[in-house]
Amino acid sequence: MARTTLLRPVGLLALAVSALALALGSPALRAAAGPPDDGVLSLLPVPESVAVRAGRFRVDEGLTIGGSAPVSSRAFRAAARFMSRLSGRTGLFVKQDFLAGQDPAGEGGIRYVFERPGALLPNEDETYSLTVDPAKVSLAAKTDLGVLRGLETLLQLLSADEAGYYFPCVSIIDKPRFTWRGLLVDVGRHFHPVEVLKRNLDAMAAVKMNVFHWHLTEDQGFRVESKVFPKLHQLGSDGMYYTQAEIREVVDYAADRGIRVLPEFDIPGHSTSWFVAYPQYSSAPGSYAIERRFGVFGPAFNPADERIYPFFDAFFKEMAGLFPDPYLHIGGDEVEGHQWEANPAIQAFKKKNGLADNNALQAYFNKRLLKILIKHGKKMVGWDEIFQPDLPTDIVIHSWRGPKSLVEAARKGYQGILSNGYYIDLCQPAEFHYLNDPVPADSPLDDRQKALVLGGEATMWSELVTSETIDSRIWPRTAAIAERLWSPASVRDVDDMYRRLGLVSLELEELGLLHLKNQDMILRRLLGRPEIKPLKVLAQAVEPLEGYKRHDQATYTSLSPFTRFVDACAPESLPARAFVKEVDRYLTGRDPQLGAKIRRTMTVWKDNHALVLAALAASPALREIEPLSLGLAQACETGLEALAVLSKGEGRPAAWAEERSKVLAGAAKPAAHAELVVVPAIAKLVEACKGPGR
């Protein structure tokens, strides 16, 4: 595997970095000779090309930034935010009043130039070049979007030595591989107030993502103020919706960060909340209540009812005025079908119009909708299900089912974006998402077809998240997806991605993200005490159940508490990952030092159980974790036994291992909607004991 880390002269060693011109051009990012390990750059996403040179640009109180942009412009504001974040990280009392004026004529300092404001459209130019010299930093781009992206890169270059802070001298030329780098946030199943969206928009900008997909309507809630049909939000949201002023605010906030806002109104299914106000547009009679449960539900618009089309015409006219993006997402997924089957008028309509099945009926609906969208200046985006015969090729297929559908769509001339493999709600490891490529190396598409794959979107479905936990479900793992969508396809060094992910995760905190700090908060609330160490130690070895398995443990609703131990656990435990890697390495080389480290970790985990038990006494809500804690203690006891065997070069009969495997199988069982993710690694230690020894 190619080493994709980049060089950074950093640390306290006064590195005499010799003139090291390193071209890390796409597609072959190459390892650099020379600098020690602490001289590694930590850019995420990795730029297209980086050359590190000797020299350092000192960052001190005299630092200035200046550019060709007026005070009221996006680039000026981005530069002001850059200075504020830089000052925050360094504690420097920067003298320039960067809010009031950024002198365009000044020499030295950071200078940014661009030719024109970028348009918030697919395929807009985001290229930038960034050159750090000892006396100045030059950032140049075709559009101000390039300036925004380049400022994020520059901030990630911040380094420190004995003399203080500096930027290492580099020459970077960078542009994205994909033009559509999105994050979907589902505000239907759980509502997330504007500040949650804003901090996540800041985080997106930090890793150069550029599409915020706002999933605004669901069975569980209709979240947009409609002035044309006010009953929609009044009756369909429990009072939890965005006012039109707030929507404009979010759109402006996103635009200021070079991010498009793609609104989604999921129809004809996933639409119960609409019918609380307008039951007459559904496909079955009766009154409706906001859905509290999660799943795929029956209610769907009635495509055979001519009244719905003027309704949608008026509705989308209003929404088209609210959301400036040329694209509009109509959902279209998971129409359950029972309401359609059971409605004789719909069946008659299908017959009359030669619509063979429900797919054909939905295609009919989509074609009617498409006319309405076009009328209001919007292009249609929809989930896989909208990819049906007869629809024109200027719609965009959003693949949640798999890359196959993207290939199929591209072959027929449709543009596509990928979300399959980027379902961050499923608590899968960053590595899994990272290696999931919209256009993999073995793609059967030709170049023209490949160009139709615009990019992808991480999807934060929110059945199991609240505003307290959503940040930890999105970050830092989504940064790995951001890199997949921005960086050259060849950037695939998983270990190096994790190294940089840990640093980016810390950087995101300055933007107000709660992904790290809310773990402690949730544990403090559960325990009712400030000292939570035993719980944190246990959480190192635990992750929420992956995929949809958590739904098997309880009937979650939108009113359920998401305040339990499982909600404090990170979707991917980095300490657990480190342990698993260490065990793998140990089993390869039997390095005694590594063995000792693994022994220390398992000893801490084993001894932790007594401390956890003491904590449980005070907190009924925590008592469900006793099996996890006990399981970890037992697994570690077993692991320590195996490690002792291995370290002596001994072996054990298969029956010995089998007996211990039973203990481990017990420890691997889910509890408290979570699981011990270090057990398989311990099982490897036991397995390795089998036989006569070394």
Add this chain to the structure above:
Amino acid sequence: MARTTLLRPVGLLALAVSALALALGSPALRAAAGPPDDGVLSLLPVPESVAVRAGRFRVDEGLTIGGSAPVSSRAFRAAARFMSRLSGRTGLFVKQDFLAGQDPAGEGGIRYVFERPGALLPNEDETYSLTVDPAKVSLAAKTDLGVLRGLETLLQLLSADEAGYYFPCVSIIDKPRFTWRGLLVDVGRHFHPVEVLKRNLDAMAAVKMNVFHWHLTEDQGFRVESKVFPKLHQLGSDGMYYTQAEIREVVDYAADRGIRVLPEFDIPGHSTSWFVAYPQYSSAPGSYAIERRFGVFGPAFNPADERIYPFFDAFFKEMAGLFPDPYLHIGGDEVEGHQWEANPAIQAFKKKNGLADNNALQAYFNKRLLKILIKHGKKMVGWDEIFQPDLPTDIVIHSWRGPKSLVEAARKGYQGILSNGYYIDLCQPAEFHYLNDPVPADSPLDDRQKALVLGGEATMWSELVTSETIDSRIWPRTAAIAERLWSPASVRDVDDMYRRLGLVSLELEELGLLHLKNQDMILRRLLGRPEIKPLKVLAQAVEPLEGYKRHDQATYTSLSPFTRFVDACAPESLPARAFVKEVDRYLTGRDPQLGAKIRRTMTVWKDNHALVLAALAASPALREIEPLSLGLAQACETGLEALAVLSKGEGRPAAWAEERSKVLAGAAKPAAHAELVVVPAIAKLVEACKGPGR
């Protein structure tokens, strides 16, 4: 000192609390005989009267809440929030759909009743009675405000035992001592977005505060959108202002929590930001820029310029429509005077109108303003300086200078509120604020005059806080002020207040407050690493410089970074306070166990220095704390030496102590804008060594 703690049957012991009817009526809260220490109630503020009885109301998934309020009412929404918080704390999947319906007819569960909606006015009835029986909880009040207050009390009663969660059986009758229990937030010197205000409004409600004083204009920023004079916010705010929609949102949010919003427009001084748009209304010619520095500045409105009165007429007409509260605060503090002195027209005006000095000129201005406010239906509130001859007695004097001015005002028939002693920006201990009484026991006022003292306000001046740190500067200390203003005057047990403060502090986190979690975040950012233990250990012994001393250390501006070690330190370190108390107790009784505990603490602090040094290497921004860390190590080394002497019952000559005092004096010096607050306690240990020993 009377023991004011209240009884709570709690903990794992299945307490057989016998029928214990305890009337803790005002003013003499009395200690109760019987239950063990873990049976102590933790209500904050302490209610007027509490009787604890045998029995427990079990809290489980079947819990319901119901009342006499319709879905759209304030009480209904408060009950829904109560259930959500309860579910969050307990992890219980409560079955009732408390968002959709709270059955008023149901039996059992929590039942709330009230006679009428409360008005958001001083002296409105906030009384409630709360009775917990084993089979039901009854909450009754005259107004829905009483219901809101009672729900907060009930939530604080939540307890746990082996069987799960419960409310102990109690009878509580409660009402506030003062009707004006406020928190001022200065959004002028540093802007704080709506979400910061919202979470602090939630925190206020949790401790039964009811006035949000919104300090909206300052030299450093004009923070309100004016549609009549849009240049005010366009030019005076760097884009950081509240839209009128946001202001309505905050007012509604506050009202929903039973909190009044008192807007302040600070004039005629503290007004530089107004003059960026309207230099012609100032008292000196020239263009103006938004002030970045802090202090008392020259620019002031020109009372002799007749044009300003129609300007204020139109402006306050607009603001009167935006802020429904009958009171409006006009500031009036710290008119620096130079602009008035230097302006010949103003001097001529004074002469012509017989205005002897600037105070008289300001009184003239205020009288003109008063007419405008009255015209728009507002009563005037202002700082001490507006208390001048000739103003009618229906204005409210807000005392920042001291209790004397309140007494003086009350004697002349004016209403008053106290903020002197509640300046939470000065990083003083909660104890100081707690014992500061608007109407102290030795007040010279008669009862009629005492009734003119409406209450008080904690003041969060924001020179040195950002939205990242403001919560930690407000909470938990402001809860001590909340208790002073709500609870009977006799509730003054400082230690018990601190015990309850620690618990309330944790409870506030569920409302989104960042006061605890941002310490770690700031330290992580400074260090660039997730493991920050040595910094946290050092922070235990450190507090920001008290009072205005921090301004002597650097020239702070509104653009300075507030991201350094000092900003991560709590205004009052509770571990340091515990240490000081332990030393005091040790010196009284020389308890060897206590001595051992103090030794352990000092050993950890001493040994921490090496760990801090290692951390500093990576972070230039942290290097300023080296003297603090070294000082702590040296002080602890000295302290350990003294402790060894004392534990052997030995003594030492005065010269020995003197030498060590020099070390301690060095350690006590400020560094990094902070100081070691445990040094005086260590000095006591050294002092105690003097002489021949025991």
